[in-house]
Amino acid sequence: MHLALFDLDNTLLAGDSDYEWTQFLVNKGIVDRDSFERQNAAFFEQYKAGTLNILEFLDFQLRPLAEHPRADLDAWHTEFMEDSILPRISQQARDLVRRHLDAGDLCAIVTATNSFVTGPIAREFGIAHLIGTIPAQQGGQFTGKPRGTPSFREGKITRVEAWLESMGLWWGSFERSWFYSDSHNDLPLLGLVSDPVAVDPDATLRAHAERAGWTVLHLHL
Incomplete structure (x- = not known):
């Protein structure tokens, strides 16, 4: 049995779904342009620099989910998929995903982006398992807070291992394991798999991959 894990943003997607979702809300006039564009850009720079406080970011990113009915959010997401995601x-x-699925590998997307944003994207790829940050709900309404461990940096390891354990599996259950990612923020999980793959990597990850002899793959030329 083989395991294939995929980061989403700037890996399977040519762009960042978190960032694009906020920009989509800004462009529709759902959130305030000045404050949200400024904060969105600042958090994105922190992510790239490796200095992101994930809980501060989630307070920002999940807030709009708590301020609107789920029916409206779902309708907006359908439009978001067509306008902002499918072209990316x-x-x-x-x-790449199809090769692993056709080979019978156990596949999952592992992303820090919340599961409301990323669930339909995972389904678009035909990947049944999504390990993303979970937005908390109460009475069918999002609360604006995360539930459990955010799937970010070392949190990705925690969440992946809990997912495997829920199926009676662990790392040793697999002859080979892949993780595909673009970001140095994913070095903890990349270091655990047998076949780490740097996909259109940032400069820090590229340098690490070259030193370690990891595969470097380009999906978005």
Whole structure:
């Protein structure tokens, strides 16, 4: 049995779904342009620099989910998928996922982006398992807070191992394991798999991959 794990933003997608979702809300006039664009850009820079406080970011990112009915959010997400996500999925990314699925590998997307935003994207790729940050709900309404461990940096390891354990599996259950990612923030999980793959990597991850002899893959040329 083999395991294939995929980061989402700037890996399977040519872009960041978290960032694009906020920009989508800004462009529709659902959130205040000046404050949200400024904060969105600042958090994105912190992420790239490796200095992001994930709980502060989630307070910002999950707030709009708590301020609108689920029916409205779902309708907006359908439009978001068409306008902002589908054009960012390359055929190369689809083919990569399809190769692993056709081989019978156990596949999952592992992303810090919340599962409301990423669930339909995972389904678009045909990947049944999504390990993303979970937005808390109460009475069918999002609360604006995360539930459990955010799937970020070392949190990705915690969440992946809990997912495997729920199926009676662990790392040793697999002959080979892949993790595909673009970001140095994912070095903890990349270091655990047998086949780490740097996908269109940032400069820090590229340097690490070259030193370690990891595969470097380009999906979004």
